[in-house]
Amino acid sequence: MRILAAMSGGVDSAVAAARAVDAGHEVVGVHLALSRAGGTLRAGSRGCCTIEDAMDARRAADKLGMPFYVWDFSERFRDDVIDDFVSEYRAGRTPNPCMRCNEKIKFAALLERAVELGFDAVCTGHYATLVDGPDGLELHRASDSAKDQSYVLGVLTAEQLAHTYFPLGDTPSKALVRAEAAERGLTVAQKPDSHDICFIPDGDTRGWLAERVGAEQGEILDRSGAVIGRHDGAHAFTVGQRKGLQLGVPAADGKPRFVLEVRPVSNTVVVGPKEALATAEIAGERHSWAGRAPAESAFGCDVQIRAHSDPVPARATVADGWVTVVPDEPFDGVAPGQTAVLYDGTRVLGQFTIARTVSAVPANV
Structure with a gap:
């Protein structure tokens, strides 16, 4: 296959690209320039997508002997991720910009261009697995539960999954990925994981929002x-x-x-009181399915409301364009704007953006 390897400049995407090369694919590396904010242009920025990251990605591509390009997606990133982040907070919701980036940039804008250029798939360093199921390709959790990233991939559709490649999904631990990178001579072997919101490199989300929302x-x-x-x-x-x-x-x-x-x-x-954070019901209308939609309008599932939270057994109902979820035990502290990802065991069924919540504790308590 012709593979376009999205290389963030970190160890995961570098090893994923290396494995794609080892598998015999024709691989081309690309780094996405997503932000033109000043703070992301200095070495040591705490997010991702900095100039330092682009240089690390290029060095990895050179080591692997593959062509490498930097694509400027900053305008689309601004429109679909940064502006969305601001508008969601302005509306009193709590968005997940990484989820929106996967939905709008890495597996929409990037994938669209990749297909236009004749590539068969986009390769990333996400920890998740793809399985050929009876109804088509299925998205599943990674074998390493501590690194599983299926939650942030819950926005992917069946068509997008058909053009994705996750070489790290079956790797038992991140330590093994770092060891492999070191054996391959990749300089990013011990590079720390990125953290914080990439377009707020100093980590001051409150101050950043105050400048834009007032x-x-x-x-x-x-x-x-x-x-x-x-x-x-x-x-x-x-x-x-x-x-x-x-x-x-x-x-x-x-x-x-x-x-x-x-x-x-x-x-x-x-x-x-803390007890009032208990949430008996969540619902949203902006939803998608990671494959074929559920056959029944009401079904049992597990629901995850944060990237690193535990899944909660629940009952989901799809009606009039809305997905409503009632958990077996109340969720804790759910905010409108968060994403709820639905699972059947390890398989991702789909997701929706939470628009409405119902407290499990009466207002007079």
Whole structure:
């Protein structure tokens, strides 16, 4: 096959590309330049997609003897990921930019161009596996549960899966990937994993958002509607947050309070006891299936609401364009804007963006 290897400059994508070469494929490396923000142009930036990363990717490609290119996707990244991130926070939701990047950039824009250029598949260093099932190609968890990235790939469609290649999915551990990189003489063997949001390299998400959304003082309310504090901008809060609330009125029971709801229209934040974070139902209408859609409109599944959270057994219902999920045991601290990924065992069924939540605890508690 002709393979386009997406090379981030990290160890995973470098080893994935190397394995594609070893498998006898015709491989071309490409690094995506996604951001033109100043902070991403200096060595030592804490995100990914820096100039330093591009240089690391080129060195890996040279070592593997493959052609290498840098493609500028910064405008599309700005439109589909950064602007989406800002608008979601402005609407009081908590988005996952990595999920949106996979959906709109790595497996949409990149894959579209790859197919146009005659490539059969895009290779990445994601930890996930593809399985030929009775109804077509299926997306499954990686063998290393600690590194499994199937959650952030839950946005992929059947057509996109047909043009993807995940060489690392069956690798038992990240340590083995690093050891393999060292044996191959790849300089990224011990390079630390990227962290933080790549377009906010200093990690100050609150300050970054304040510059774009604006900081306007508002009220902090308890569940009864009583004013118990003030804030400098609702965008700085997310459901489940405990620190930084600066409440002027202590709770009657003396226990800490957590953010339960962000209301952007009124610029208010609602707080309450930890028990009120329990969520009995979630629903969303922006959904997709990683393969064939479920045959039944109601079905049992496991649901994961964060990249590193445990899956929760639940019952899902699809009706009138919405997916509604009722867990066997309440979720803890779910925020609108998060992504819920549905599983059948290790198989990814699909995903939806959470638009509505129902608390398991009455408001008068």
